[in-house]
Amino acid sequence: MKRLSILICIVCVVFVSKAQTTEDTWKQHSRHELTLGFSDPLLQSFLYGVHWNWPSFLWQNDISIPENWFTKDCYADRYGMVPPITLSYRYRLAKWFWIGGSVSYYGVYHTYRDRFSNEVVARTNMNLINISPTLHFSWLNRKYVSLYSGLSGGYSYYFSKIYSTQEEKILPLAQSYWNFQVTAIGIKAGKKWFGFAEAGIGTQSFITAGFGYRFNEND
Amino acid sequence: MKKILLLSIIIITCISCKYEERGNLTKKGKAIFDTWQSGSELVMDNVVRSVFLVNAWINSDSAGRIAIEDLYFPEMKVRQYGTDMFRIMDGARPIITITTNGQNSLGEAGTCWEIVDQVEYTSVGAWMPEAYPIFAFKNNSKLLTITNTGNNHFSIVCDSVSYLGSSTNWELAFPAGEIPTDIFTSAFEMSGDGRFDFPASGNASFNDGIKEVVRLRYHFAQPLAHYENPESAWESGKIELTASMNGKEDITTTAEFAGREGIDITLNGTTERWYW
Numbered sequence: 456m457k458r459l460s461i462l463i464c465i466v467c468v469v470f471v472s473k474a475q476t477t478e479d480t481w482k483q484h485s486r487h488e489l490t491l492g493f494s495d496p497l498l499q500s501f502l503y504g505v506h507w508n509w510p511s512f513l514w515q516n517d518i519s520i521p522e523n524w525f526t527k528d529c530y531a532d533r534y535g536m537v538p539p540i541t542l543s544y545r546y547r548l549a550k551w552f553w554i555g556g557s558v559s560y561y562g563v564y565h566t567y568r569d570r571f572s573n574e575v576v577a578r579t580n581m582n583l584i585n586i587s588p589t590l591h592f593s594w595l596n597r598k599y600v601s602l603y604s605g606l607s608g609g610y611s612y613y614f615s616k617i618y619s620t621q622e623e624k625i626l627p628l629a630q631s632y633w634n635f636q637v638t639a640i641g642i643k644a645g646k647k648w649f650g651f652a653e654a655g656i657g658t659q660s661f662i663t664a665g666f667g668y669r670f671n672e673n674d
Numbered sequence: 675m676k677k678i679l680l681l682s683i684i685i686i687t688c689i690s691c692k693y694e695e696r697g698n699l700t701k702k703g704k705a706i707f708d709t710w711q712s713g714s715e716l717v718m719d720n721v722v723r724s725v726f727l728v729n730a731w732i733n734s735d736s737a738g739r740i741a742i743e744d745l746y747f748p749e750m751k752v753r754q755y756g757t758d759m760f761r762i763m764d765g766a767r768p769i770i771t772i773t774t775n776g777q778n779s780l781g782e783a784g785t786c787w788e789i790v791d792q793v794e795y796t797s798v799g800a801w802m803p804e805a806y807p808i809f810a811f812k813n814n815s816k817l818l819t820i821t822n823t824g825n826n827h828f829s830i831v832c833d834s835v836s837y838l839g840s841s842t843n844w845e846l847a848f849p850a851g852e853i854p855t856d857i858f859t860s861a862f863e864m865s866g867d868g869r870f871d872f873p874a875s876g877n878a879s880f881n882d883g884i885k886e887v888v889r890l891r892y893h894f895a896q897p898l899a900h901y902e903n904p905e906s907a908w909e910s911g912k913i914e915l916t917a918s919m920n921g922k923e924d925i926t927t928t929a930e931f932a933g934r935e936g937i938d939i940t941l942n943g944t945t946e947r948w949y950w
């Protein structure tokens with residue numbers, strides 16, 4: 456993975472340096488960028504088991520097994536989900552090169568009710584927070600549009616509260632992991648305010664889209 | 675900027691959907707009934723029915739015996755050992771052994787047959803739900819006695835021969851006349867009671883000893899009436915089922931057959947019809 460990341464970096468740098476045909480007045484461009492992106496949760500679900508439908512395999516009772524007749528017969532009433540939301544900041548070191556960091560959050564929440572009384576038995580949640588430094592390579596820069604690739608790697612913190620029907624109580628769980636995200640291609644369009652969409656692979660997502668704001672120190 | 679941020683967060687956090695319907699309130703009662711049904715079918719289908727077929731085989735001429743084997747035991751044979759022992763054989767492997775105690779016709783009042791089911795169930799997926807009733811009888815063999823108590827009534831007794839204490843105490847009542855060859859295609863009534871015991875899945879195996887046992891006791895509050903047509907087994911009747919586990923609270927449910935439509939399950943005072 457490390458080698459692959461380095462290789463992608465080198466390719467991007469070489470490609471980008473060739474793509475920059477002029478040493479133009481890039482410093483006139485905004486050097487700070489703040490973005491808010493929303494992603495699909497598919498890969499995160501696979502990697503961390505943070506599934507929007509996780510009760511089906513983590514929690515629900517199989518009452519066809521006789522010993523489970525004596526535990527609460529509950530059902531997962533509703534679920535709420537916050538798909539991965541990422542807040543990123545980037546600083547432009549060169550026309551084609553940005554460094555920065557991002558924080559993302561992904562959460563799934565459930566309410567469980569007793570099937571018979573319909574009373575709420577438990578409210579549970581699963582949460583994942585990623586914190587990563589990021590590198591961006593803008594390999595095509597036009598007035599309103601730019602194309603880019605990127606890399607990030609950092610740390611994820613996962614914490615949850617799962618209801619156990621056997622023990623009839625909520626069980627807390629906390630774990631941490633390394634994370635990564637490779638953005639194969641991304642597009643930004645706009646001026647100070649801009650929209651973006653990107654495709655890649657990693658703990659954050661396959662597809663991310665959102666909006667951002669560019670500014671300078673003296674804005 | 676602030677408004678857009680706020681709006682986005684509100685929109686995203688409002689992704690909230692119905693995950694699962696509340697469903698039937700008697701789901702647990704239905705699970706208990708299903709377990710009773712699979713356990714009782716195991717006794718009825720594998721053992722009791724076979725015994726009546728063997729009775730017909732014993733009391734037929736050679737052509738009749740071949741016809742019964744071809745129709746009901748196409749991959750097995752019925753063989754006689756000595757004067758009063760009959761076996762259903764799967765190749766060289768005995769499946770069921772019947773000792774007739776010198777009374778080779780079940781149709782005679784007072785006849786008492788002893789039956790040993792010799793199927794080894796140890797290879798069945800140990801904790802699959804379907805296997806529970808099987809384990810209820812697991813002790814290498816299970817012993818039933820079938821006795822003609824007169825007037826075409828038969829008592830079927832399996833009395834705690836297993837590790838766990840499962841038992842049946844049934845009475846089958848056939849209409850007057852000859853006893854049937856195949857009880858599946860016969861009208862009859864069944865009454866009585868019994869229990870099935872199941873090891874909790876936390877137990878490693880039977881060999882390690884049973885630590886936790888789920889006990890399902892039942893009795894027929896109204897006799898079960900069997901259809902003459904075998905497409906659906908029971909036409910009417912009512913079963914009261916009580917489950918308990920190592921002193922934990924009892925769960926009581928009632929199952930009443932509603933003809934070909936389904937079964938009415940009552941749990942905690944709520945009755946629901948479960949359609950077949």
